[in-house]
Amino acid sequence: MGEQRRPHLVVFTGAGISAESGIQTFRASDGLWADHPVEEVATPEAWRRDPERVLRFYDQRRDQVRRARPNAAHKALALLEQRGFAVSIVTQNIDDLHERAGSRHVLHLHGEILKARSSVDPRMHYPLPSGGIRLGDRCDKGSQLRPDVVWFGESVPHFPDACEVVAQADLLLVVGTSLAVMPAASLLGHAPLKAPCVLVDPEAQTLAPPGVACLRAPAGKGVPALVQHWTREGRLWLPETLLGGA
Missing domain, CATH: 3.40.50.1220 (TPP-binding domain)
Structure with a gap:
């Protein structure tokens, strides 16, 4: 004391x-993030519309982070x-x-790109020491895993x-x-x-x-x-x- x-x-x-x-960073001036429109890969609406595309985008970002020093x-x-x-x-x-x-x-x-989290319980996190997230990967409550990233609108x-x-x-x-x-x-x-x-x-x-x-x-x-x-x-x-x- x-x-x-x-x-x-x-x-x-x-x-x-x-x-x-x-x-690579999000560029507010042109609305693109790694050559993708933000609304297509970084919003809850994008996740509901095309989760496979969102997962593929974050897999690419994850690879970039792992290569960086x-x-x-x-x-x-x-x-x-x-x-x-x-x-x-x-x-x-x-x-x-x-x-x-x-x-x-x-x-x-x-959030942290090298983690996944439950789609129904944001308290449930899962480390991703290698690889990424696929459709069908589920949390302990049976929900699809998503990137542990705060999307626009959240x-x-x-x-x-x-x-x-x-x-x-x-x-x-x-x-x-x-x-x-x-x-x-x-x-x-x-x-x-x-x-x-x-x-x-x-x-x-x-x-x-x-x-x-x-x-x-x-x-x-x-x-x-x-x-x-x-x-x-x-x-x-x-x-x-x-x-x-x-």
């Missing part, structure tokens, strides 16, 4: 960090935790690159948990997200008023809300640069030599 609480870094990551590992940003965040910092990651990404890099406290807002069940994590932040680091996808984009509003926030993104100065410091850099360069400063000093702080636009 007498142990002093370690400063808590909460990291909110989006598609930009995974894109640097070669994972954690990049310098993933590894830097894991290193920070290994150096004794308290690090929690809330991610919009459905891949497991944070975990493979060594991060131990990762909350996936939109609720985000882990959002309240993410709000609780962000509310405990001493510093909030946002990496590779446009802050445009709701409800995830509203997470920043749950951070303590005293907690600084920095956005790392090539378009940071355009995307950052008022009061958010900017590091205009890709994740693979910006995150390791910040981690280097923090590990050298042994504390969380905003290095003014790197940042702009607060």
Whole structure:
């Protein structure tokens, strides 16, 4: 009980960090995801209409994730935790690159592609260490298995948990997200008023809300640069030599 609480870094990551590992991202500008219209592969209606097509699409995405490797940003965040910092990651990404890099406290807002879940009971999850999901693969309640992914039009069940994590932040680091996808984009509003926030993104100065410091850099360069400063000093702080636009 007498142990002093370690400063808590909460990291909110989006598609930009995974894109640097070669994972194709959803592109809001043209409504396509891996060359597929979203409404055909990533909605409950698509699942009801053509489940085999949806399963085939996610099998392809799963293969892409398995081939990808954690990049310098993933590894830097894991290193920070290994150096004794308290690090929690809330991610919009459905891949497991944070975990493979060594991060131990990762909350996936939109699900995990390397898991299946029951179509009737979202609490029933099944790991997919290899292969994919086929029609006829069923949960213990006899229901068809589906990807453990939050589709467009579905609720985000882990959002309240993410709000609780962000509310405990001493510093909030946002990496590779446009802050445009709701409800995830509203997470920043749950951070303590005293907690600084920095956005790392090539378009940071355009995307950052008022009061958010900017590091205009890709994740693979910006995150390791910040981690280097923090590990050298042994504390969380905003290095003014790197940042702009607060």
